[in-house]
Amino acid sequence: MNGGAMNDNVKPGAAKPTVEIIQRPNKLREKVGGSADGKPGRIDPAAIMRANSYVARLADAHEAQTKLDLTDLHAAYRRALDDAENRATHLRRIVKISDGILTLGKTFGYDLLSDFAHALNSFLIPLPDPTPAQMQVVGLHIDAMHVLVRDNIKGDGGAIGQALNGSLSVARAKLGARRNA
């Protein structure tokens, strides 16, 4: 160690420690203007509001992007059904697209869309080689997501959304990875 101070735990002549705890000066805090007394700072509420309003302006772009994502998702699903040899690749693509939908759904008020995307991935990731019935459950999730976007169903989806959610939950419970094992 060059220049670093050690604690009192190290005895003179002892073997070199197997573990080091490295205390670093908090330069990031200095950089953002943190007070010298170490008191935690805050983010200006105006900055939070500004960020939220910037994001809200992208709602139309999000809707357009989500429609594209759902088209891609459906295409990847069709390929996973038709191209058994490369199914793993197509399933990974489904998970990736669904992950993108999950990421931003709630940001723009599509809570249930994010939930369905998350449920789809949670169902699909533990399945290395889904059965035809399990693939059908994947398709149901994609169809349900289409419905949410087509009918502009936001928040918890109301009665229609909850009915869809209930049906998908039952399908996942019946055909999820544990039952398959």
Add this chain to the structure above:
Amino acid sequence: MASGGKYYRFDGLSILVVDDNRFVRSIMMTVFKGLGVGKMIQAENGEEAMAVLEVSAQMDGAGKDIDIIFADHLMEPKDGIELLRWVRAHDSDKIRFLPFVMMSGDADEAAVRLARDSGVTEYLAKPMSVMNVASRLLAIIDKPRAFVRAPNYFGPDRRRQTLPYDGEEKRRLGPEDVRVVEDGAHMVIDSQNGIGENPEKSAPPSGAALEESDEIAQQRMQA
């Protein structure tokens, strides 16, 4: 956000956003712009991020460094975990000590544990929101953790809190196995002795033992 304290200014910060979804990247950039972050750099995947960071490591001068990495978990080529491991294993202190926020839709215990054991600083469970992102920024700034260098780990201290534990003592390191370094800028490490060579050491002082059992780790994550 936290009450009290002065408002932080992020105009001096430089953040690297790594995600292979262009739209997600643009939303992240929009969020950071709204929060007043001075400089945002984008990378499309882990591989591209490595190239950006490599350049940053070689640049010398204030204001040119990357301060924080926000990276998606699911990416190709090189996903978020591969990028994180590369960062923590980097030769340059400018890179390996960087705060790293892993963004993931898969926030189950195994995924979080994998990121934690790879040296992640914060974990941002999707979906994305301004508050989610802002809270991670505050955590990085206000609650930095010391780094730990152990035979099988390099990264922020994985112990975020001390919880009572009544079970059998399982820690295997004694106080003489641990060295506290106040500045990691010129670190020289020689960890020839494996952890298992001191199994009889069972009562290190508070805060000295670093290998927590899975049971303890699980209790901590659930707390």
